[in-house]
Amino acid sequence: MTLTLRQTILxxxxxxxxxxxxxxxxxxxxAGAGLPxxxxxxxxxxQKKLAPDAPEGQLALSxxxxxxxxVNPWSISFFPDGTILVxxxxxxxxxxxxxxxxxxxxxxxPEVFAEGQGGLFxxxxxxxxAQNNVIFMSYAYGSEDANHLRVARAxxxxxxxxxxxxIYDAKPPKxxxxxxxxxxxxxxxxxxxxxxxxxxxxxxxxxxxxxSYGAVIRLNEDGSVPDDNPDFGPGALxxxxxxxxxxxxxxxYDGARDILWEHEHGAMGGDEINIIKPGANYGWPISTYxxxxxxxxxxxxxxxxxxxxxxxxxxxxIAPSGLAVYRGDLFxxxxxxxxxxxxxxxxxxxxxxxxxxxxxxxRYLIGERVRDVRVGPDGAxxxxxxxxxxxxxxxxxxxxxx
Numbered sequence: 193m194t195l196t197l198r199q200t201i202l203x204x205x206x207x208x209x210x211x212x213x214x215x216x217x218x219x220x221x222x223a224g225a226g227l228p229x230x231x232x233x234x235x236x237x238x239q240k241k242l243a244p245d246a247p248e249g250q251l252a253l254s255x256x257x258x259x260x261x262x263v264n265p266w267s268i269s270f271f272p273d274g275t276i277l278v279x280x281x282x283x284x285x286x287x288x289x290x291x292x293x294x295x296x297x298x299x300x301x302p303e304v305f306a307e308g309q310g311g312l313f314x315x316x317x318x319x320x321x322a323q324n325n326v327i328f329m330s331y332a333y334g335s336e337d338a339n340h341l342r343v344a345r346a347x348x349x350x351x352x353x354x355x356x357x358x359i360y361d362a363k364p365p366k367x368x369x370x371x372x373x374x375x376x377x378x379x380x381x382x383x384x385x386x387x388x389x390x391x392x393x394x395x396x397x398x399x400x401x402x403x404s405y406g407a408v409i410r411l412n413e414d415g416s417v418p419d420d421n422p423d424f425g426p427g428a429l430x431x432x433x434x435x436x437x438x439x440x441x442x443x444x445y446d447g448a449r450d451i452l453w454e455h456e457h458g459a460m461g462g463d464e465i466n467i468i469k470p471g472a473n474y475g476w477p478i479s480t481y482x483x484x485x486x487x488x489x490x491x492x493x494x495x496x497x498x499x500x501x502x503x504x505x506x507x508x509x510i511a512p513s514g515l516a517v518y519r520g521d522l523f524x525x526x527x528x529x530x531x532x533x534x535x536x537x538x539x540x541x542x543x544x545x546x547x548x549x550x551x552x553x554x555r556y557l558i559g560e561r562v563r564d565v566r567v568g569p570d571g572a573x574x575x576x577x578x579x580x581x582x583x584x585x586x587x588x589x590x591x592x593x594x
Contacts, residue, residue, distance in 0.1 A: 232479065234494030239461060239483050242508050249542060249554040251523075252594040258574075259293035262286065262586030265576035266374075267514075268566045269315045272322045273350065278576060278588055281311035283331075285353070288588060300346070300353030305332040305339045308369025313341075314386075316376040317348075318413070325349055326413075328359075330374040330386060338365035341372045341388050341404075345413070359415025360431070362404045366391040375443035375515075377452070383418055384411045385433065385452065387440035395477040395490075398436050401428035406476060408434040408443070408454060408468055422471030436474035436499060437466075442515030448528060449548060453503075455515050455532060458482035459490060461507030465515075465530065465543070466500065475499035481507050504543065504550055511536035514564035520571030522592055533562030533575060540565060540575055540591075556591075 259265075264281035271277065276288040277298070283306050285298040304312045310332030318326035325347045333342040341362040347355040362372075371389030379385050390398040390406035398406025401424040410421055410433035417430045424432050434454075442455035442465075452468040462482025466474055479496040483489055495501060506512075514533035518526045530543035539555035540562050560577045563586075568574050573591040 231497045232493035236492045246553040246555050249556045254592045254594050256590040257587055259288050259588040261584050263584050264578045265586040267314045267564050268574050277315050279312045282306045283312045305334050310369040313374030314376040330376055332372050340365045362388045371439040373440045377443045377445050387443050389439040398476045406437040407432050434468050434472045436476050438476045441513045444515045444517050446517045455512045460485050461509055463506040463509045463512050464502035465504040467503050473499045481505045509536050510534040516565045516567050522571035531565045533565045535561050
């Protein structure tokens, strides 16, 4: 059986599968309706097996507050002149210069749908920003009844944003303001990669290759589709790079390992870190290491034929948001480690790596709801913290060893 055929089967059976698992009981017996025989496996007991929290980190940190009073600061981006831009989810772009937050937001921010989890997400400078002033932005757009992730390119001259050009709208539009994804990264192949969530109530669409729900998308910088994108079968969207994701809010390219790392929220458990491969299917919702919020099983499977296993998963959930690979001079023992913000088990998580393998995990900033994490050009670690309810108490922090 070819990979394309597997993906076709998965897309065809996903709706039946979800229907069989949607009541409030542990509906294992009915969950397999419509699935190919022998397709699923793994150990369903792991979906309810709660791991202990990672230990508190041992390295003493100096924590410098560069900005405070922010509302849901969603992302951090660095510019050649030392400017740091921070997005606020309600739709503002704030500039930090010379260690201080400017009072007025940057002019020219796009109109956003700022309801539920929607709003302004990521800003990514073009690799040649110093020459062309081009940036890319991701944000929610539309209305309560019809909204989607949008990606645009624009000019940022250091003072204001202009020449906004929409290059991608996730499809089709959906109802309700949940699970947008929205992380952007530039690949070594000069392509733009970004994440799209599955809209929460549309989980079966993560296995529908005619939609961009639950996907990593790969485009040329003008929004056109590269000729060498993977083929997900008849009728599939040509921009798809990977599918079967839930709500991916972490994406980072690791140049030393040549790995595109992604992480995503599970439901109640089953948060994942994944190594993204072209044409791969990551299994949501037909395999997961978590359960639904009402205690019901989403699926009896933690593995499924034709899908990828996570590099790492968390049960219970930490609600990961923001992802960086540490490369720099300040944290000598942290080279190549993964840094993950957490919105639920609130902390900054350091996933300790030995080569390409996980060797441990520890937590810093325990009690802080960390929305984004980046490694700055100076080797320091920058994070944003927020209040879940949107109170203006969010911060931009700079972390260095004591």
